[in-house]
Amino acid sequence: MTLVLTRKLLWAIVTLIVASVVVFLALEIVPGDPAQVMLGINATDEAVEALRRSLGLNRPPLERYLSWISGMIVGDFGKSYTYSVPVWELFIDRVTVSLPLALLSLFISAAIAIPVGVYAAARRGSAADTGIMAISQLGIAVPNFWLALLLVYVMAIWLQLVPAGGFPGWEAGVLNGLQSLLLPAIALGLPQAAILSRVTRSALLETLGEDYIRTARAKGLSRRATLWKHALRNSMIPVVTIIGLQFAYLLAGTIIIENVFYLPGLGRLVFQAISLRDLIVVESIVMILVATIIIINLLVDLAYFWIDPRLRRRGAR
Amino acid sequence: MTPDLAPPAQHFWSRALANRSFFVGFIITAVVVMMAAVSYVWTPFDVTELNIAGKLKAPSTLHWFGTDHFGRDIFSMIMVGARNSIAVALVAVIIGIGIGVPVGCWAAARGGFLDEALMRGNDIIFAFPALLSAVMITAVFGPGAINAIIAIGIFNIPVFARLARGAALALWTREFILAARVAGKGRALITAEHIVPNMANLIIVQGTVAFALGIIQEAGLAYVGLGTQPPFPSWGKMLNEAQTMMSFAPHMAIVPGLAIVITVLGLNLLGDGLRDVLDPHLSRERT
Numbered sequence: 001m002t003l004v005l006t007r008k009l010l011w012a013i014v015t016l017i018v019a020s021v022v023v024f025l026a027l028e029i030v031p032g033d034p035a036q037v038m039l040g041i042n043a044t045d046e047a048v049e050a051l052r053r054s055l056g057l058n059r060p061p062l063e064r065y066l067s068w069i070s071g072m073i074v075g076d077f078g079k080s081y082t083y084s085v086p087v088w089e090l091f092i093d094r095v096t097v098s099l100p101l102a103l104l105s106l107f108i109s110a111a112i113a114i115p116v117g118v119y120a121a122a123r124r125g126s127a128a129d130t131g132i133m134a135i136s137q138l139g140i141a142v143p144n145f146w147l148a149l150l151l152v153y154v155m156a157i158w159l160q161l162v163p164a165g166g167f168p169g170w171e172a173g174v175l176n177g178l179q180s181l182l183l184p185a186i187a188l189g190l191p192q193a194a195i196l197s198r199v200t201r202s203a204l205l206e207t208l209g210e211d212y213i214r215t216a217r218a219k220g221l222s223r224r225a226t227l228w229k230h231a232l233r234n235s236m237i238p239v240v241t242i243i244g245l246q247f248a249y250l251l252a253g254t255i256i257i258e259n260v261f262y263l264p265g266l267g268r269l270v271f272q273a274i275s276l277r278d279l280i281v282v283e284s285i286v287m288i289l290v291a292t293i294i295i296i297n298l299l300v301d302l303a304y305f306w307i308d309p310r311l312r313r314r315g316a317r
Numbered sequence: 318m319t320p321d322l323a324p325p326a327q328h329f330w331s332r333a334l335a336n337r338s339f340f341v342g343f344i345i346t347a348v349v350v351m352m353a354a355v356s357y358v359w360t361p362f363d364v365t366e367l368n369i370a371g372k373l374k375a376p377s378t379l380h381w382f383g384t385d386h387f388g389r390d391i392f393s394m395i396m397v398g399a400r401n402s403i404a405v406a407l408v409a410v411i412i413g414i415g416i417g418v419p420v421g422c423w424a425a426a427r428g429g430f431l432d433e434a435l436m437r438g439n440d441i442i443f444a445f446p447a448l449l450s451a452v453m454i455t456a457v458f459g460p461g462a463i464n465a466i467i468a469i470g471i472f473n474i475p476v477f478a479r480l481a482r483g484a485a486l487a488l489w490t491r492e493f494i495l496a497a498r499v500a501g502k503g504r505a506l507i508t509a510e511h512i513v514p515n516m517a518n519l520i521i522v523q524g525t526v527a528f529a530l531g532i533i534q535e536a537g538l539a540y541v542g543l544g545t546q547p548p549f550p551s552w553g554k555m556l557n558e559a560q561t562m563m564s565f566a567p568h569m570a571i572v573p574g575l576a577i578v579i580t581v582l583g584l585n586l587l588g589d590g591l592r593d594v595l596d597p598h599l600s601r602e603r604t
Contacts, residue, residue, distance in 0.1 A: 011437060018441050026453045141581035143533045145540050146556060146574035149563060157564045252446040256537050260560065271541065274456050282456045286449055293444045 005302065012298040019290045020072075024065050027283045033057075055081065055280075068283075077284040082276045087284045090269060097167055098258070098265035101181050101188070102250040108189030109196055109250075110243060116193075117200025117239075122227055124205060132197065139194025144253060148187035148260040155183060165262040184261045188253055192246045199242045203235035210234070236307050244300030248293040332594050339590020345583025353399035362390035364397050364550050373566045383568045385558065391569065394550040395576050401462065401551045402580065405544070406531030408466045410524050413473025418520060420474070421481025422512055425489060426504040436482065439475035447472035447534045451543045462551075465544035469534050473527050480523050484516040518595035525588035529581045536577050552577050 035051040036043065052058050056067070071078060077087035120132040156164035167180045207213065208231050216226045255267030262268075266285055273281035333339045361381075368388030376383045382391035424435040445453075451468035458464055488494060488511070497507045538544035539553025547554060552573040559569035 011440075015437065015441050015444065019444055022441070022445075023453065027456060029457060137585060138578070138582060141529070141533075141578045141585060143536055143574070143577055143581075145537060146570070146577065149556065149560060149570045149574070153563050153567055153570070249446060252448045255448055255452070256541050259541050270452055274452065277456075279456065282452065286453055289449055290444045293446070297440070297444070 005305075008298060008301050012294055015294050016291055019294065020069055020287055021065070023283055023287045023290065024061075024068065027279050028061055072284070072287065077288075078280045080273075080278055080281050082273075082278045083281075087281055090281065091266070091285065091288060094264060094266045094269045096170060097181075097263050098251065098254045098267065100177075101184055101254050101257070101263070101265065102247065104178070104181055104185035105188035105192070105250050106243070106247050108185055109192040109246060112190070112193040113196030114200050114239070117197040118204060118227070118232065120197070121201045121204035121208065122223075129201075132201075136194040136197050139191055140198075142191050142194075144187050144191050145256050145260050147190060148184065148257055151183045151187055152260070165260070167261075167263050180261075180263070184254075184257045184263060187260070188250055188257050192250065196239070196242055196246065200235070200239050203238040204231055207231045207235040233307065237304055240303050240307060241300055244296050244303075248296050251289060251292060329594065333590065336590045336593050338586045339594055342583050342585070342587030342590050345579060346587050349399055349580045349583065350403065352396050353403050356393075356396035356400055360390075360393035360396050362393045364389055364393045365548055373562065373569075375566075376568055382572045383566070385555070385569055386562055386566070391555075391572050394555060395552070395572060398550040398552045398555060398573070399576070399580070401539075401545050401549065402532050402535055402577075405462055405466050405469065405535040406528050409469035409473055409531045409534075410527045412466070412470030413477045413527055414520060414524060417474040417477025417479075418481040418513070418516075421478040421483075422485050422508045424478070425482045425485030426508050426512075432482075435478070439478050442471060443475045445471070448537065451538050455543045460543045460546055462545040462549075465535055465538045468538065468543075469531050472534070473531070476527060477520065477523065480519060481516060484519050485512050488512050488515055518591075522588055522592045522595065525584050525591060529584035529588065532577060532581050532584070 033048065033052070035048045035055060035057060039047055039051060049058075056064060059067075068078065075088055077091065079085065080087055080090055083090060116132055116136075120129045123129050152164050155161050162183055163180060168176050170177045204227075208227075213226055213231055216230050217223070221229075254263075254265055255270060257263070258265040258267035259271065266289070270282060270285050273279075273285070333343075366389065368384070370388065371380075371384055372386050372388040374380055374384040374388075380390050380392065382395065385391055385394070420435055420439075424432040447468045450471050451465060454464045454468055485508070494507060494511055497511055502510070535544055536551070536553035536556070539551040540557045542557070545551035545554060555573040556570055559566070559573070562569050
């Protein structure tokens, strides 16, 4: 098993390194001079050159890449051109909005989808199953940012139950913060719940057809006990895979939703950085998100070993 | 048993049209495609014509879906916007199939280190959701429909590569492939003559799913300003413009959103139906 884990870890590190090269090179070929863009067309050549020097833009690309990547490893992501503060500080400031939003929407998605998927599988072919499948089919087709607009219209403008947007900051209290994140999290989480409920249903149905389930029933175990004790855990691999993929998607998806609700998260930071051509911010935030996705994929792989003991034995051999 | 002597195409259509998912999905998709095609020659109103006096009108017999904040006819904009959604999503699917399927087939045919390397390359691309690719591409080249196509297309490549590799690996163990190898055919020829035609159904089904996802992704990119740029109408851009008008002109947000939902639903139903019709074995496993 250790060999499999080491191999997976090494591949994740290689993937991270290649991804960092891709991100660096992609933003390296940007047309125009960032220093010129920042200072405007009326800037003197001397001023532009001075800024280029202070930003390190006149160093060779390889040197800049190595300094960027070695800085990232120790938490130094460079300094924002426009905010004049370390990117790490900006990241910490904004991730306290984006991460809770992604986690809350993942929680909403799983809390709805898993019970609904189990219920539909347990009553396969019933009217409830058909209804759940039809609703989930519709849910998959709904773009989260449109659902967000509708939620704003109904819950904030019409019923005036929650604020339409903005974020008061965690210092205004956890409840106030969560209240501001609730609508965005529902908008992000519901379409994902539609996908996850279908995956849960089909994974569980496949497990329920296995011989050991029949044996458990033949032993006299109740339907409910068979479902919860034997079938559910064994059908968790595809469910965990999708949850892992969804978390990565939700983290990136916050970029759009933050724009609907005017939330000061990573997404809005990236868009502001693009318009201001603050490339170090764009490249660092994209790299952090990509690294998070690679790490989540690795954790999902490792979770398989925890869920399925057969994989542990196979890996140990 | 009487052998089925109907030509394959006729046989397909008779089975397909009897499938409820396929039928509904096909009708919806056909209507959207026709709407987009007709918009090249006719729209009820000119989508570039501004009419400030007639702005923000609710749906009526004159303007079926109402007008926007510039007085433009929303129905006409939906028609023209359909072109954009279809074109971006379709080209992105073609990129995904065009690069992903050969890569997947190549990996399966060669095996060993090349297979491992190609699949790990896939993992790297997979770490870049379309939105992040679009952010990077936009940071470099600026926003636009072409960049949206590239971002969604890149996202599609590993999806099709994994699918093609899995299907090809299974096919390489079959007797008829062994027979072709015994006959002296090379890997490339076997892939072109036997492997690809035998996985075509799977690719078509995944193609409709990726097409549907591409419509949502395109709308998302246009919504945040990374996709199609004004004055060309796009469903995502229409939603963006509707955001600040929600309290007094909700139809501006409801109509483009419904257009996206109905189109995606139609494509998903079409994909489900195609899977049932083209691969009954897979369909049985799924349910």
